[in-house]
Amino acid sequence: MERKPVGGKIRNIERSRKKFLLAVGKILKTKGHAGLKINEVAKVAGVDKKMIYSYFGGLDGLIDEYIAVKDFWSNVKAEQSTGAITDGGKAFATKAFLYQFDYLENNKEFQKLLLWRLSEERKSLRKLTQDQEARGELLFNHFTDPYFGKNAEKFRAISAVIASGLYYLNMYAEVNGSVFSGIDLKTEKGRNLIKEAVGFIIDKSFKDL
Amino acid sequence: MERKPVGGKIRNIERSRKKFLLAVGKILKTKGHAGLKINEVAKVAGVDKKMIYSYFGGLDGLIDEYIAVKDFWSNVKAEQSTGAITDGGKAFATKAFLYQFDYLENNKEFQKLLLWRLSEERKSLRKLTQDQEARGELLFNHFTDPYFGKNAEKFRAISAVIASGLYYLNMYAEVNGSVFSGIDLKTEKGRNLIKEAVGFIIDKSFKDL
DNA sequence: CCTTTAAGACACTAATTGGTGTGTAATTAA
DNA sequence: TTAATTACACACCAATTAGTGTCTTAAAGG
Numbered sequence: 163m164e165r166k167p168v169g170g171k172i173r174n175i176e177r178s179r180k181k182f183l184l185a186v187g188k189i190l191k192t193k194g195h196a197g198l199k200i201n202e203v204a205k206v207a208g209v210d211k212k213m214i215y216s217y218f219g220g221l222d223g224l225i226d227e228y229i230a231v232k233d234f235w236s237n238v239k240a241e242q243s244t245g246a247i248t249d250g251g252k253a254f255a256t257k258a259f260l261y262q263f264d265y266l267e268n269n270k271e272f273q274k275l276l277l278w279r280l281s282e283e284r285k286s287l288r289k290l291t292q293d294q295e296a297r298g299e300l301l302f303n304h305f306t307d308p309y310f311g312k313n314a315e316k317f318r319a320i321s322a323v324i325a326s327g328l329y330y331l332n333m334y335a336e337v338n339g340s341v342f343s344g345i346d347l348k349t350e351k352g353r354n355l356i357k358e359a360v361g362f363i364i365d366k367s368f369k370d371l
Numbered sequence: 372m373e374r375k376p377v378g379g380k381i382r383n384i385e386r387s388r389k390k391f392l393l394a395v396g397k398i399l400k401t402k403g404h405a406g407l408k409i410n411e412v413a414k415v416a417g418v419d420k421k422m423i424y425s426y427f428g429g430l431d432g433l434i435d436e437y438i439a440v441k442d443f444w445s446n447v448k449a450e451q452s453t454g455a456i457t458d459g460g461k462a463f464a465t466k467a468f469l470y471q472f473d474y475l476e477n478n479k480e481f482q483k484l485l486l487w488r489l490s491e492e493r494k495s496l497r498k499l500t501q502d503q504e505a506r507g508e509l510l511f512n513h514f515t516d517p518y519f520g521k522n523a524e525k526f527r528a529i530s531a532v533i534a535s536g537l538y539y540l541n542m543y544a545e546v547n548g549s550v551f552s553g554i555d556l557k558t559e560k561g562r563n564l565i566k567e568a569v570g571f572i573i574d575k576s577f578k579d580l
Numbered sequence: 581c582c583t584t585t586a587a588g589a590c591a592c593t594a595a596t597t598g599g600t601g602t603g604t605a606a607t608t609a610a
Numbered sequence: 611t612t613a614a615t616t617a618c619a620c621a622c623c624a625a626t627t628a629g630t631g632t633c634t635t636a637a638a639g640g
Contacts, residue, residue, distance in 0.1 A: 337490075
């Protein structure tokens, strides 16, 4: 008969797997992807590194599973779209950007992942990118592309600048000084200025593009 | 009498120093800051690593000197400001952003340095940030702050979003897929869309802020 | 129970890394 | 030319890293 996976109090595969996955997140958050060394991960997890090889085929397998399991974008939901959309997605888009801005501020794990994606090629990170694009298409295809018609791509370009600007500013705020263009991104005041700017840009786009 | 620095054909301190500094740039460009290990630098420079210790006090000293010597921002000049400025710096700002966008696309060394700044704390990188801010203040203090008056900070915020967006998009284009919001940042068409977006945002800012 | 399997601790190796000691010969001062 | 420096090559050592072999014993099947 098939032997079922070990799930005792002392030896428990599923629990150990989770310990490894948690350790990856913990290290990523504190030291970034450069800190993800197999000895370190095993130490933080409190389980022998040999298990990483047998459970995940190695550190890369563990990391890939970590990235695949985490679904950061689902958290970046544009809040339950309240009611029907009659403005071409303007309120929806604004909310989504601003929510993302704040969400990213407090999610260091996600920040480090974005930084990681800028730092090295990796198949599982590509999947992250694809998920992100797919999520963007939801907004574009359904609302803004129809609204903007032949200028749809122009709005996409503006969105790209805003979204990537917000990504960058959040990462920037964490290191080597948090003042950008004289605006302190660590203060409520500074962050509100950024939010207002985003609001202004979107507003003008929907009006005059 | 003082012994003058060695400057022979075979042993030449100044030449060796330059070899090290060049090696740092070369490695940064190809492998990023993570590749800057002392053995690697010495190998690329073709000079024994011991000299890094005696010339620069160690790898950190070499790296700091590399960063201090390089003045990336001076290249990002907004082109000789042609003629007097009568539009509150609108044309100047637009040109500066677009020039920077293209400059960064082709300067991988600079890209890696920006990425480095997002990745770790380092005194010499802080200096880079300060130089950048100082350069920004030239534009803001002289032109846009007076022009926008009490809305000066709002324009600064918009500038922050644009500048950081352009940084991010250029770095993003290099890895894990170059399509953002459905726009391919590696194509002429895609990059032009981004540039138009920047033009639109600045235009609207100067008109309606 | 008892037997079989394998989770997981521990120890080991090899490769890579940062850092230093020594010898030699190029370069300079005399 | 000679003597004193010292740039630099080459060696070495210690610490960190990835990866594997062995042994103990917890847990599963009967």
